[in-house]
Amino acid sequence: MKNMKKYVGILMLTVALLVSMVIPTTAANITVDGGVAGAEYAAFKLLNATDGGDGKFAYTLNDTYADILKAETGMTEQADVVAYINALDADGIKAFAADVYAAIVAADMDADYVSSANVFADVDQGYYLIAETKLGNAADTYSLVMLDTQGNENITVTTKEGMPTLEKEVEEKNDTTGATAWGESADYDIGDSVPYRLTGTVADKYADYKSYYYSFVDTMVKGLSFNNDAVVTIDGVDVTEYFAIVETEDGFTATANLKEVDEAVEELAITANSTIVVEYTCTLTDDAVVGEDGNLNEAYIEYENNPYHEADGDIDTPDKPSDDTPDDDEDGPSSSEKEVAIVFTFEAIVNKVDEDGALAGAGFTLYKNVEGNWTEVKVFEAGEATTFNFKGIDAGEYKLEETTVPEGYNKCDDILFEVVATYDVTKEPAELTDLKVMNGDEEVESFTVVVADGTVTTDVLNVSGAELPSTGGIGTTIFYIAGGILVVAAIVLLITKKRMSTER
Numbered sequence: 001m002k003n004m005k006k007y008v009g010i011l012m013l014t015v016a017l018l019v020s021m022v023i024p025t026t027a028a029n030i031t032v033d034g035g036v037a038g039a040e041y042a043a044f045k046l047l048n049a050t051d052g053g054d055g056k057f058a059y060t061l062n063d064t065y066a067d068i069l070k071a072e073t074g075m076t077e078q079a080d081v082v083a084y085i086n087a088l089d090a091d092g093i094k095a096f097a098a099d100v101y102a103a104i105v106a107a108d109m110d111a112d113y114v115s116s117a118n119v120f121a122d123v124d125q126g127y128y129l130i131a132e133t134k135l136g137n138a139a140d141t142y143s144l145v146m147l148d149t150q151g152n153e154n155i156t157v158t159t160k161e162g163m164p165t166l167e168k169e170v171e172e173k174n175d176t177t178g179a180t181a182w183g184e185s186a187d188y189d190i191g192d193s194v195p196y197r198l199t200g201t202v203a204d205k206y207a208d209y210k211s212y213y214y215s216f217v218d219t220m221v222k223g224l225s226f227n228n229d230a231v232v233t234i235d236g237v238d239v240t241e242y243f244a245i246v247e248t249e250d251g252f253t254a255t256a257n258l259k260e261v262d263e264a265v266e267e268l269a270i271t272a273n274s275t276i277v278v279e280y281t282c283t284l285t286d287d288a289v290v291g292e293d294g295n296l297n298e299a300y301i302e303y304e305n306n307p308y309h310e311a312d313g314d315i316d317t318p319d320k321p322s323d324d325t326p327d328d329d330e331d332g333p334s335s336s337e338k339e340v341a342i343v344f345t346f347e348a349i350v351n352k353v354d355e356d357g358a359l360a361g362a363g364f365t366l367y368k369n370v371e372g373n374w375t376e377v378k379v380f381e382a383g384e385a386t387t388f389n390f391k392g393i394d395a396g397e398y399k400l401e402e403t404t405v406p407e408g409y410n411k412c413d414d415i416l417f418e419v420v421a422t423y424d425v426t427k428e429p430a431e432l433t434d435l436k437v438m439n440g441d442e443e444v445e446s447f448t449v450v451v452a453d454g455t456v457t458t459d460v461l462n463v464s465g466a467e468l469p470s471t472g473g474i475g476t477t478i479f480y481i482a483g484g485i486l487v488v489a490a491i492v493l494l495i496t497k498k499r500m501s502t503e504r
Contacts, residue, residue: 027122027123027124027125027153028122028123028124028125028149028152028153028154028155029119029120029121029122029123029153029154029155030043030119030120030123030128030130030147030149030155030156030157031118031119031120031154031155031156031157032115032118032119032120032130032156032157032159033118033156033157033158033159034158034159035118035132035136035143035159036135036136036137036139036140037136037137038134038135038136038137039118039132039134039135039136039140040114040115040116040132040133040134041114041115041116041118041120041130041131041132041133042111042113042114042115042130042131042133043111043112043113043114043115043120043123043128043129043130044065044101044104044109044111044112044128044129044130044131045062045064045065045112045113045123045124045126045127045128046061046062046065046069046100046126046127046128046129047059047060047061047062047082047085047126047127048060048061048062048124048125048126049124049125049126049127049148049149049150049151050125051125051151057150057151059082059127060078061078061081061082062126064109064112065100065104065109066078068100068103068104068107069081069085069100071103072096072099072100072103073085085127091207093146094144094208096146097129097144097145097146098144098208098210098307098308099308100129101129101131101144101308102308104129105308111131111133114133116134123149125149125150125151126148126149127146127147127148127149128146128147128148128149129144129145129146129147130144130145130146130147130157131143131144132144132159135305135334138334138335139163139334139335139336139337140163140305140334141162141163141203141205141303141304141305141334142305142306142307143159144208144307144308145157145159162203162204162205162272163203163334163336164200164201164202164203164214164301164303164336165200165201165336166198166199166200166201166216166299166300166301166336166337166339167198167199167200167339168184168196168197168198168199168297168298168299168339168340168341169182169183169184169196169197169199169341170182170183170184170185170186170194170195170196170197170297170341170342170343171186171194171195171196171197172185172186172187173186173188174395174396175368175369175370175371175394175396176369176370176371176372176396176397177371178371182197183425183430184340184341184342184425184428184429184430185294185341185342185343185344185423185425185429185430186341186342186343186344187343187344187345187346187394187395187421188284188343188344188345188394189284189345189368189377189392189393189394190284190285190286190288190345190391190392190393191283191284191285191392192283192284192394193227193281193282193283194224194281194282194283194284194343195279195280195281196218196279196280196281196282196297196341197277197278197279198216198218198277198278198279198299199275199276199277200214200216200275200276200277200278200301200336201274201275201276202214202258202270202272202274202276202303203272203303203304204272205272205307206258206270206271206272206274207271207272208307209259209304209307209309210259210307210308210309210310211257211259211304211309211310211311211321212257212258212259212303212304213255213257213302213303213304213311213318213319213320213321213333214255214256214257214258214276214301214302214303214304215253215254215255215256215301215302215303215318215320215333216253216254216255216278216299216301217251217253217299217300217301217302217335218251218252218253218254218278218280218297218298218299219248219250219251219297219298219299220250220251220282220295220296220297220298221250221289221295221296221297222285222287223284223285223287223288223289223295224282224283224284224285224288224295224297224343225282225283225285226247226251226252226280226282227280227281227282227283228245228247228252229280229281230245230252230254230278230279230280231278231279231280232245232254232256232276232277232278233276233277233279234258234261234265234268234270234274234275234276234277235268235270235274235275237265237267237268239256239261239265239268242256242260242261242264242265242315243255243256243261244256244316244317244318251297252280254278255318256315256318257311257315257318257319258270258276259311260311260313260315260318261315264315282297284343284345284392286392288343288345288392289345290345290346290347290391290392290453290454290455291344291346291432291451291452291453291454291455292344292431292432292451292452292453292454294342294343294344294429294432295342295343295344295345296340296341296342296429297340297341297342297343298338298339298340298341299338299339299340300335300336300337300338300339301335301336302320302332302333302334302335303333303334303335303336304321304333304334305321305333305334306321309321320332320333321333340428340429341429342429342430344394344421344423344432344454345392345393345394345454346392346393346394346395346419346421346435346454346455346456347389347390347391347392347393347453347454347455347456348366348389348390348393348398348400348419348455348456348457348458349387349388349389349390349455349456349457349458350364350387350388350390350400350457350458350459350460351386351387351388351457351458351459351460352385352386352387352388352406352459352460352462353386353459353460353461353462354406354409354461354462354463354464355461355463358386358387359386359406359409359462360383360384360385360386360406361382361383361404361406361407362382362386362402362404362405362406362460362462363379363380363381363382363383363402363403363404364379364380364388364400364401364402364403364404364460365378365379365380365400365401365403366378366379366390366393366398366399366400366401367398367399367400367401368393368396368397368398368399369396369397369398369399374399377390377393377398378390379403381404382404382406393419394419395418395419395420395421396418396419397416397417397418398416398417398418398419399414399415399416400414400415400417400460401414402414402460402462405462406462408464409462409463409464410462410463410464412460412461412462415458415460416439417437417438417439417444417447417456418437418438418439419435419436419437419456420435420436420437420438421434421435422434422435422436432451432454433451434451435449435451435454435456436449437449437456437458444458446458446459
């Protein structure tokens with residue numbers, strides 16, 4: 001009996017020791033934070049985790065991915081594979097994750113867990129590769145992270161989206177002062193060359209990408225014509241020759257693989273803080289819209305979203321990526337939101353009149369103050385016209401001169417005026433909110449302004465010359481009277497002189 005109790009005690013001690021050596025692992029809840037709403041994720045358990053107690057875990061290969069892990073590490077033994085992964089630094093683990101996921105995609109393997117709600121509930125403890133398999137929106141990029149649950153019941157992993165951004169600007173120039181400024185709106189004369197600037201950034205995790213397709217897509221309305229003079233710089237280095245600049249029906253594209261440009265240009269070192277700038281000009285044409293609708297120019301960028309995608313390496317033909325994820329619903333690169341800039345132009349209307357109404361036979365020249373010099377804008381020769389439309393002028397100081405005077409009328413004084421426009425730049429696109437005609441600090445009341453149409457209208461009055469007297473009229477009568485008075489005065493003077501002579 002004593003021996004039986006002894007054996008039972010030994011058995012119980014053995015069981016207790018076994019239990020203490022292998023503590024059952026609990027399930028884990030994994031939350032993906034920082035992702036875009038609507039994105040979907042897949043979790044691949046690369047390694048099984050066994051909790052040995054005292055914060056120590058034992059890892060074994062998940063048979064599903066064992067061959068891939070051995071191939072990517074170059075190891076054949078389980079312990080060596082685990083040791084290889086354990087020794088990787090931050091950059092190494094990023095590269096390893098990308099290679100492993102690319103192999104999983106190539107093998108068309110199903111995930112252990114999928115989630116469309118950013119949460120993986122009650123998953124086994126282990127070492128996971130979590131991949132974004134469906135983008136949340138057109139601007140989203142694919143995320144890829146490695147995660148060790150390490151016995152935690154709840155764990156959160158934050159994705160690093162870092163989506164590229166774009167800023168579009170147009171240069172405003174004050175012709176009178178010569179001052180310039182970049183912004184979202186400007187006004188120009190028809191025929192002017194309008195400068196534009198695009199400034200793009202790359203993803204925060206740019207360094208993680210094997211390839212980085214990047215394309216500016218710029219479109220413009222009919223009233224703007226691309227001058228095909230785009231210049232591209234990255235961090236101030238001219239890289240225009242490495243971008244494929246293609247003129248389209250309504251604008252242009254400028255495209256390159258930034259990784260290949262980075263490798264080809266020795267003085268470049270593209271980072272997450274780099275900026276890619278495109279500067280170009282458009283001509284404001286006769287098709288330009290006058291008034292508050294303005295002439296819109298918009299742009300967006302297309303960019304790489306798969307860190308594991310590799311291009312073909314041909315710098316002259318940057319290839320547009322397609323989706324390499326298990327979900328084939330998405331295709332191609334991601335794209336930023338559209339950014340806009342708007343150019344306004346106005347119209348001065350001159351009506352030629354006299355006291356009785358419209359008057360033909362006048363000619364006008366409009367001059368503009370360009371940095372202190374009166375520069376000819378447009379000439380209207382004399383003819384039958386009585387209304388003169390100076391279409392396509394911008395804000396600034398002007399002088400209107402009557403260069404041909406209707407026969408029988410006096411020339412009118414030169415008219416000096418300034419067109420002043422006000423914009424609401426908090427709107428996108430910016431809005432024309434006010435238009436005035438000024439002379440110094442005073443508003444010129446003789447002009448009628450229609451803000452919506454962008455027009456300033458005035459009447460120019462000619463008066464006839466002073467009428468000279470004609471023969472037989474009151475003019476000769478005046479001469480006769482004046483002559484008679486002079487004759488009488490002469491007779492009186494003569495008589496007076498004679499009397500004075502006699503008295504002596």
